[in-house]
Amino acid sequence: MQQRPPWVPAGMDLDRPNAARVYDYYLGGSHNFAADREMARQAVKLWPDLPLIMRANRAFLRRSVQYLAEQGFTRFLDIGSGIPTFGAVHEIAREIRPESRVVYVDKDPVAVAHSRLLLKDDEHSQVVHADLTDPADLLSRPEVVGLLAPGEPVAVLLVAVLHFVTDEQDPEAIVRTLRDALPPGSALALCHASLEGRPDQADAHQDLYNRTPTPLTMRSMERIRGLFDGFELVEPGVVYLPQWRPEEPATVGPHPERMVGVVGVGRRP
Amino acid sequence: MTGPPPAGDRTAAGRPTTAFPEDWAQLLQSGQGAAMHPGALRRLVARTTALLHRSEQDGGFDAGSAEEAGALLVDAHFTDPEILARAVGLLHGSDLAQGRTAELTGAFAAGWAAALRERTLAEQEAIHQAADAARKEAERALRESETRFRALFESAAIGIGIGDVEGNILAANKALQDIFGARPEDLRGRRVNDLVHPEDTPGVWEAYEELVSGKREHFQFDKPYYRQDGEVVWTHLTCSLIRDDEGLPVYQVAMLEDITDRYRLQERLRHQATHDPLTGLPNRTAFFERLEALFESPEPGARFGLCYVDLDGFKVVNDSLGHEMGDQLLAAVALRLESALRPLGHLVARLGGDEFVVLLENCRGEQEAVAAAKTVLAALAKPVPIDGHRLAVGASIGVLERPVAATTPMAAVRAADLTLYRAKEEGRGRWTLFDPQRNARAVSRYAVSVRMPVALDRGEFFIDYQPLCALADGSLAAVEALVRWRHPQLGVLGPDEFIGTAEETGLIMPLGRWVLEQACGQAADWAKRFGAHAPQINVNLAVRQVRNAGLVADIDRILRTSGLDPRLLQLEITESAVVGPHDESVRALHSLVDLGVSLAVDDFGTGWSNLAYLRDLPVSSLKIAGSFVSDLKESGKEQQLGWRIIGGLVSLAHTLGLTVTAEGVENADHAERLRTMGCDWAQGWHFGRPARPEEIARRIADSLGPKDGGPGFGSGREGTR
Numbered sequence: 001m002q003q004r005p006p007w008v009p010a011g012m013d014l015d016r017p018n019a020a021r022v023y024d025y026y027l028g029g030s031h032n033f034a035a036d037r038e039m040a041r042q043a044v045k046l047w048p049d050l051p052l053i054m055r056a057n058r059a060f061l062r063r064s065v066q067y068l069a070e071q072g073f074t075r076f077l078d079i080g081s082g083i084p085t086f087g088a089v090h091e092i093a094r095e096i097r098p099e100s101r102v103v104y105v106d107k108d109p110v111a112v113a114h115s116r117l118l119l120k121d122d123e124h125s126q127v128v129h130a131d132l133t134d135p136a137d138l139l140s141r142p143e144v145v146g147l148l149a150p151g152e153p154v155a156v157l158l159v160a161v162l163h164f165v166t167d168e169q170d171p172e173a174i175v176r177t178l179r180d181a182l183p184p185g186s187a188l189a190l191c192h193a194s195l196e197g198r199p200d201q202a203d204a205h206q207d208l209y210n211r212t213p214t215p216l217t218m219r220s221m222e223r224i225r226g227l228f229d230g231f232e233l234v235e236p237g238v239v240y241l242p243q244w245r246p247e248e249p250a251t252v253g254p255h256p257e258r259m260v261g262v263v264g265v266g267r268r269p
Numbered sequence: 270m271t272g273p274p275p276a277g278d279r280t281a282a283g284r285p286t287t288a289f290p291e292d293w294a295q296l297l298q299s300g301q302g303a304a305m306h307p308g309a310l311r312r313l314v315a316r317t318t319a320l321l322h323r324s325e326q327d328g329g330f331d332a333g334s335a336e337e338a339g340a341l342l343v344d345a346h347f348t349d350p351e352i353l354a355r356a357v358g359l360l361h362g363s364d365l366a367q368g369r370t371a372e373l374t375g376a377f378a379a380g381w382a383a384a385l386r387e388r389t390l391a392e393q394e395a396i397h398q399a400a401d402a403a404r405k406e407a408e409r410a411l412r413e414s415e416t417r418f419r420a421l422f423e424s425a426a427i428g429i430g431i432g433d434v435e436g437n438i439l440a441a442n443k444a445l446q447d448i449f450g451a452r453p454e455d456l457r458g459r460r461v462n463d464l465v466h467p468e469d470t471p472g473v474w475e476a477y478e479e480l481v482s483g484k485r486e487h488f489q490f491d492k493p494y495y496r497q498d499g500e501v502v503w504t505h506l507t508c509s510l511i512r513d514d515e516g517l518p519v520y521q522v523a524m525l526e527d528i529t530d531r532y533r534l535q536e537r538l539r540h541q542a543t544h545d546p547l548t549g550l551p552n553r554t555a556f557f558e559r560l561e562a563l564f565e566s567p568e569p570g571a572r573f574g575l576c577y578v579d580l581d582g583f584k585v586v587n588d589s590l591g592h593e594m595g596d597q598l599l600a601a602v603a604l605r606l607e608s609a610l611r612p613l614g615h616l617v618a619r620l621g622g623d624e625f626v627v628l629l630e631n632c633r634g635e636q637e638a639v640a641a642a643k644t645v646l647a648a649l650a651k652p653v654p655i656d657g658h659r660l661a662v663g664a665s666i667g668v669l670e671r672p673v674a675a676t677t678p679m680a681a682v683r684a685a686d687l688t689l690y691r692a693k694e695e696g697r698g699r700w701t702l703f704d705p706q707r708n709a710r711a712v713s714r715y716a717v718s719v720r721m722p723v724a725l726d727r728g729e730f731f732i733d734y735q736p737l738c739a740l741a742d743g744s745l746a747a748v749e750a751l752v753r754w755r756h757p758q759l760g761v762l763g764p765d766e767f768i769g770t771a772e773e774t775g776l777i778m779p780l781g782r783w784v785l786e787q788a789c790g791q792a793a794d795w796a797k798r799f800g801a802h803a804p805q806i807n808v809n810l811a812v813r814q815v816r817n818a819g820l821v822a823d824i825d826r827i828l829r830t831s832g833l834d835p836r837l838l839q840l841e842i843t844e845s846a847v848v849g850p851h852d853e854s855v856r857a858l859h860s861l862v863d864l865g866v867s868l869a870v871d872d873f874g875t876g877w878s879n880l881a882y883l884r885d886l887p888v889s890s891l892k893i894a895g896s897f898v899s900d901l902k903e904s905g906k907e908q909q910l911g912w913r914i915i916g917g918l919v920s921l922a923h924t925l926g927l928t929v930t931a932e933g934v935e936n937a938d939h940a941e942r943l944r945t946m947g948c949d950w951a952q953g954w955h956f957g958r959p960a961r962p963e964e965i966a967r968r969i970a971d972s973l974g975p976k977d978g979g980p981g982f983g984s985g986r987e988g989t990r
């Protein structure tokens with residue numbers, strides 16, 4: 001069931017900061033507007049590690065996609081894809097699996113428009129404007145239906161997106177709905193801001209985001225692990241961002257928890 | 270994960286130039302490099318290192334290579350200005366491009382900045398394009414949605430109107446225009462408040478005010494409107510409130526469905542259910558609805574009036590001229606009543622047959638109700654011409670005018686009906702005013718006759734027994750069975766209160782038989798218990814019973830069934846039971862005597878007192894009516910006369926060989942005088958009131974015990990007579 005009637009366009013307000021564009025700014029991109037930059041600068045001032053965290057997050061996306069491609073995955077569903085400042089999923093995957101197909105999903109109309117401009121000549125990439133909090137609608141979109149068609153397993157990426165789903169919107173139920181729609185052997189790669197990594201920062205950071213159209217809900221590691229219910233976790237399980245399959249052990253650093261993000265990759269039996 | 274310490278510190282410390290490739294590699298590993306695949310990063314380090322070295326080769330200086338190295342970093346997303354600062358420091362302290370380090374550094378920085386500027390512009394361009402595309406998409410969606418909405422609005426089968434909260438109509442769709450029979454310009458600019466209709470459901474405008482002031486979100490009503498042509502259209506109206514983002518009321522949306530046909534059908538069905546098809550007047554149902562509504566929440570002191578009208582002689586018209594004529598007459602009468610009384614604000618209804626009722630709501634007093642009754646009579650004064658006949662029709666009217674609080678709808682109608690009967694009895698063509706006392710009496714008669722048929726089945730009757738004592742020794746000689754009725758509403762009734770009705774309705778037959786069965790059964794029981802001391806049982810026979818052919822057989826059967834010695838049964842008849850010596854009933858009486866039963870004449874002296882019959886009838890006892898004794902004066906001449914008459918009756922009876930019982934004996938003086946006169950038995954309060962059978966049994970038992978003699982033995986339980 002759709003949450004809003006189909007004839008009502010999604011709100012588009014460039015005067016308010018937007019999570020996708022703020023993220024781009026953290027990564028040094030210029031796909032953003034004054035309001036986004038102002039909010040991002042304020043956040044970084046309060047929490048100077050944010051650009052590092054975002055790069056670590058981006059690195060996890062790269063490593064997990066590389067891993068999945070190496071495992072033979074050629075179908076990727078990137079939900080909450082935002083503005084892929086660099087290292088878009090299809091680029092990473094195709095270095096290993098040139099035939100890879102990617103469906104990008106985002107609820108922000110500007111991010112979607114940007115992705116469409118970027119991918120307009122890419123036959124194997126599609127962009128869907130849909131909302132994760134309405135998984136049934138998301139799963140009913142033709143592009144998604146095509147990707148999930150029986151045959152090959154699909155890698156679903158929920159990287160730094162579920163913490164923009166509030167408790168009332170029931171993230172566990174959303175993941176369950178997605179999980180149950182996946183062909184056997186499919187995978188889930190997930191990154192979620194944890195409460196434990198930097199308890200000193202959590203409250204202020206959430207407060208900042210709660211003033212935007214995309215409030216942030218950081219969750220306990222335990223609860224994040226619970227999101228993999230029904231999946232078999234691959235090594236090393238649910239860990240802090242840098243700890244997940246680093247190419248070089250040295251990059252993990254002495255304080256991986258400072259990267260706050262908790263990640264994991266699970267597979268459907 | 271933090272990067273290595275700033276490389277510039279180490280160059281400043283004068284490290285050997287051979288360290289440059291490692292320092293450069295370390296620099297690129299920090300920041301953005303952390304997000305890169307190590308292989309890619311290694312390739313980037315190698316490529317940029319090579320370019321920087323190439324700029325100093327061949328002894329000359331190639332600014333292009335250094336610029337390219339700077340640009341490559343930007344391409345790999347090394348866009349943070351800090352990386353430039355640190356790269357410049359590292360290059361400056363290196364031994365690259367010997368002597369031309371500043372140029373090299375400058376070229377690198379220029380390459381980086383130029384690439385960053387390009388990149389920034391490109392990304393800004395891209396994001397603006399994206400925003401633009403998104404906006405266009407949103408606008409397109411909005412336009413599409415608006416088109417859809419407009420189509421929905423315009424072509425909806427349901428009437429839709431949009432207004433502001435001040436009540437101005439802003440838009441009306443085609444269906445709404447059709448409902449109102451109006452053109453767009455007829456509706457535009459009109460105000461919602463102008464759409465009042467006199468038949469508006471109470472509360473509809475209050476609901477509207479609540480809606481536009483934001484106190485409610487929507488309401489639904491069936492509401493009539495005037496069409497442009499003045500006709501009335503009935504609609505089912507749903508009105509909703511539209512709020513802005515801040516929640517303030519901005520618009521109202523009304524959706525109207527034309528339900529005129531449905532409404533008219535409902536009205537017709539309702540009319541049919543509540544109106545008499547012959548006369549078109551409200552029917553009994555409608556009348557009672559109105560009457561009951563009156564009683565639901567009356568104002569203090571509210572009064573109402575009823576005229577219960579019954580046509581005089583209508584049956585004659587119906588029977589002699591036919592039902593069709595009768596129907597025409599009823600219709601004509603209805604029309605006259607309606608046109609005479611409706612203008613006064615009274616309701617005229619037909620209750621059925623030739624009965625009509627006039628209801629006066631908010632009656633101002635008796636005079637008004639009486640005036641209404643007079644109006645009815647006046648309206649019917651002139652003959653009604655039908656098919657060449659001139660039918661004279663009169664009416665009798667029961668008028669009732671009461672405070673609402675004093676009665677109930679059902680009681681009021683019954684009272685008006687009973688009052689009508691008085692008008693009929695008093696000679697028709699008149700009105701009679703309700704009289705509470707007469708009504709009470711009439712009600713009891715009414716309640717008696719209505720209830721009696723079921724009372725026997727329900728065991729509401731019972732029998733008390735009154736002693737008849739021998740005056741000679743005061744002993745209990747007989748008991749008279751007296752039937753009582755424990756009426757559920759009226760309490761215990763004596764025979765004088767219902768036997769008359771029982772005779773009229775014929776119920777006396779089963780009731781009389783029941784009394785005989787009970788009394789005989791009881792007497793047989795006493796006979797069994799007390800043998801020779803058991804009293805005789807006296808049972809009254811009604812006229813109708815005496816004349817009934819099955820009487821003898823009934824008595825015979827009852828005697829057999831009960832096992833009572835016939836000599837213990839005495840049947841009391843009245844003089845009027847027997848018309849003449851050759852009457853069929855006389856033979857029946859003889860047959861009874863043949864059975865061994867004795868007969869007594871009851872209430873002697875109150876009827877014809879035909880002495881000749883007495884001689885011919887097979888009676889053995891005579892009971893002198895109670896009035897002879899109880900009416901005796903205290904003293905004086907009249908008292909003397911009274912006693913002489915009683916003495917005459919006693920000697921007359923004795924002459925005929927009859928035993929005499931005096932009724933109505935209430936004191937010892939009278940008992941003594943009767944005894945000295947030679948009267949055999951006596952009955953009355955002095956000897957005991959009617960009592961329950963157990964009480965009688967106790968008296969018999971007591972009399973068998975230690976003899977205390979005398980007639981004054983306790984009267985036992987309080988009787989009802």
